[in-house]
Amino acid sequence: MISVHLVLFLIFGAVCVAGAINLLAQSHPINSALSLVVVMGALAVEYLLLGAEFVAAVQVIVYAGAIMVLFVFVIMLLNAGTEERTKGGSYVAMIVGIPGMLAGSALVAWVLLTHSGTKSVVAGALPGSPAQVAPLLFHEFLLPFEVTSILVLVAIMGAVVLASHPNSDPKKEKT
Amino acid sequence: MGIGTFILVSVVKIAVALFVLLTAVAYTVWLERKVVGRIQNRWGPTRVGPFGLLQPAADGIKFLFKEDLTPPHVYKPLYIAAPVIAVVFALTSIAVIPVGNWVNVGHIYTPLQITDVNIGLLIVLGITSLGVYGIALSGWSSNNKYSLLGGLRASAQMISYEIALGLSLVGVLILSGSMSLREIVQAQSGHFLGFIPNWNIFRGGQFVAFFIYLMAAYAETNRIPFDLPEAETELVAGYHTEYSAMKFAMFFMAEYANMITVACLAALLFLGGWSGPVFGPDILQAILPVFWFALRIFIFLFIYIWVRGTLPRFRYDQLMSFGWKFLLPLAIANLVITALVVVLKG
Amino acid sequence: MVPLPYYLILSGILFACGVTGFLIKRNIITIFISIELMLNGVNLSFVAFAAQWGKLSGQVFVFFVMVVAAAEAAVGLAIIIAVYRTRETLNVDQVNLLKL
């Protein structure tokens, strides 16, 4: 089963990377969004392999099922076409950003490969079923939980205020 | 059992489940036409076969051989992908639905269920929530204002009602203390007060939740009275205006498959699953629960059709305000009360 | 048995892709999507570390990240809509009033 685990990891990891690359390659935002959905789905499987089944489920339901739908919805609403290649733009992003990003990731990769030991995790190493996650979430992390709830409330109100015409019913734009 | 047998059994189960499901879909369509016909004082399909029983097959063949034309201005990749997505997700969710007890076929002891995961319910919810993409993308990619409006409506409506749907199920989860559909069903076994079955709708007092679930399920499946995405009178056919032939059939299948899925969930969560009087020889003991389960599904679907034949359509803002201002608070209240009861009973 | 660094490197790749998308994309929505990609990469590393140290806290953190991401998506998309209404474009290079 070990090999199966590794194989599954590699397969879905490849799917993840492919999705990410596609996200970059596609020039149409909706394709990017969908490829991100693919990435999320594959990540959910990775979570399952790690045993975090509840996380995986929430990943699918909340992330892929709600947030990304919101993205797609907005893309449809604005009917965003393929992005136009404006000249000028930011050369800094190319000159500084890309090398910086590459350098940073190279450093991180080097550290991971050399200093993080060779500890391995078996499939389902840490069973994160709702029954195990719930106590943690509602006892130890109760305060953050409530705070995030308030955050969400504020975010909803802010979204309504931002996205609504002064003379229109906010509900339609909120979704 | 070894991995080989595991894979074999899985494949067999998948094939059977798909066959049964698609057949059910086809005959749900037939059933609907018949029942609505009777409600509207018509006969419905009668020509093909006895009582028009072969009508679904005829429709299928028609869909298959009809010209599959693609309008010029559509965004092709998604236009093609959308129905596939819709039908795939609709069919996938059947994978975790148990239809009966464990059975012993030959010397293989296996559940009547493709796979039993302990978060089955969550998986179902997730997959159905992904089903939105099919409709939304179809609406958008077909580059047609009717379709776009339909798609927007559909996605907004489905996201809104998902919340009420999920919250209405939480009460059941609290009662049964598990997310595995099988365990939920087992938690509803037995009777109380001598004869009343131990179903959540009775015992757990989840009839409010059941009502909410019913409403939300209609909305989720874009059925009357919430079928605004495909409101013929205003949007021609909504998101699948531009679709024809097999693609259209895929949306059709997806819709009815979703109906069956929600029916299964309703049966499993509220109506005690496949529990029922079991007697007779082993084979009968194996079959009877499936029968009881199918019966519940049939009743549920009948209500679906009945409602369709009866009720008019909502207005869109009515739909939204109904979902957000009525169902959602009701579901939350039900959740809180259930939780309190469970805590107080210890 | 999968060595933990694999997960971490996968998450790193995803994060790097997100950064790159942020850098090379001109469409606000795409940039926003890249941000979500970064968040996903981080989540993966959270879960992986949770598995390594045997602490579920890591997974709980993922929930918080998701909630924050949801809030961020709501507000951010609202902002995008507002921007589109006012400037009729989604190209960030043309939404650069924030200069001296």
Added chain:
Amino acid sequence: MTPNLHLWLIPLLPLIGAAINGFFGRRSSRPAITTVALVFSGAAFATALWVASQFSSLTPPYHPEILASWIRSGTFRVDFSFYLDQLSLVMLLIVTGVGFLIHIYSVGYMWEDAGFYRFFAYLNLFMFFMLTLVLASNYLLMFIGWEGVGLASYLLIGFWFPKASAASAGKKAFIVNRIGDFGFLIALFLIIKHFGSLDFMQVFGSVAPFVRAGNEGVLTAIGILLMVGACGKSAQIPLYIWLPDAMEGPTPVSALIHAATMVTAGVYMVSRSHVIFEHAPIALTVVAIIGTLTALFAATIGVTQTDIKKVLAYSTVSQLGYMFLGCGVGAFSAGIFHLMTHAFFKGLLFLAAGSVIHAVGGEQDMGQMGGLRTKIPWTFWTMTMGTIAIAGIPPFAGFFSKDEILWQASRVSLVYWGIGIFTAFLTSLYMFRLWFLTFFGEYRGTAERSDGHDAHGGHGDSSHTEHGHGGIHESPKVMLVPLVILAILSIVGGWVGINNRFEKFLSPVFRPGMTAASLEETAAPKTSEMEDSRDHSTEMAFTIISVAASLLGFALAWFLYYRNPQMPQQVAASLGAFYTTVVHKYYVDEIYAAVFVKPLIDGSTQVLWHGVDQNVIDATLDGSADGALEASDVARHMQSGNIRSYAAWVAAGAAVVIGYMIWMGTR
């Protein structure tokens, strides 16, 4: 124990008056302003009198009064503390008394002036600072008063600031005083450095051992620097030049500040720090020489002046010279004595002169006066008293004090005495010259042409306004009353000095034994046997000689300016160059302008302004500003308003941070 005298009340009262008049005077009526000013200055005077009545009961006659702690750093501490001894008591009475009288006088004199409230606010302010100066119990507080009176005098000299000459005169006074204050400050620093305190008693107490430790040089330096300060304030050579110009101010100001009180602050300061001077004979000699020279010098100038106030101004300078001479020969009590009497008669003379000027409608040139005797009898008689007093004819006040000083000077060196006698002769000469020119002969002025009775002192004094004035007339009562009082004082004021009562009264302050000892150090040995042998006879002889000198001066004045008034021109012509030199005040102002002022201005303009300020400081500043501009012009391109470039910077920064942390971690 000694009763609490509440000395702080005395300076405070005028301050309150100044505040009230200064803040609310603009909108209040003249009677109200008058009331405030007079009430508060009078209250100060009354308090001073009460203090004087209590004074005999004080034991010891040194009465410190610490009000608040001001500076505490380590062992060095300065308090807001007043103290009272015979010396400060005398000064207190002079300042408050004469000040009060002049307040009264000013009411009449300034009545018509627009800046009525301003004038009294300044006057009260001056009283406050002067009293602070007098009552201070340490050098720093004294310095505050010192600067304060300088400020008040600046404000009052430039009282008619629209007139350019007045403004410049004020500035001149201020600047010249700065020079003196500079010396004073350095002296204070030296005192702090070597005595670690500024409190009079502590400093004076530690002087003797300090000298015994062989630091007489330092002490001499301190003394000379103090003298420099005194020169600035008291208009001594070489810093006297501001006083004549100060006559631009209203006449009461000239009387109060530039004759009676402020200019004597230097004398007070020197006598206050007599201990230092007694232990620094060289400094003492310097004081004496400066005083003598100033007396003679100013007197000679005074003879030739034609402006009545200028004459009085130079006479003031010369009289101050007398005082310093007295201090310089160790006869501090004599100096203070002359200070007192001089306050009486010179104040009187100035006020009378103001009355004269007021009478003839602002004319200050004696050439335009004459024959006023009958027209303004009160002024005439009071001025006569003052003249006789300053001329030093017994039994008037001036005689006693001047005679005392000359006598003490003669005990030190006959040179001082001789010059003093000659100066006395010159003094009576120019004073009687003024007297004759003003009140005798026939009227040479043109005041009749004007009419109307509106323009009084204020406008009259500001000689640019020559408008309406009703003939020649006597001043109002409010101006005459102080004249009379001061006249009486300048008659009897000297009698307190008969057989050294005044000196004995002050003896607790200036311990005569100490003085004698210091004199033995300073003067020639023969002075010491003067003490007993030819003491009384010689004193009589010297007295007679000085009186004779005064009478001679009177006679000469009578001969030149009354019997045959055309004579002076011939004399002047015969004197020729010397006369012109004296008329032009020995060209001192011009010399100063050439030697100090012009180089200073040029240096400031060329070197400091154009050179240092513009080319160095401004250049540095502008350069740095431009550099910052350039740098930020480069850096500002980071803020392109483009989200992606921001993200790029973030990414680069993140890479740097990661690298740093890895480096730290792997090290």
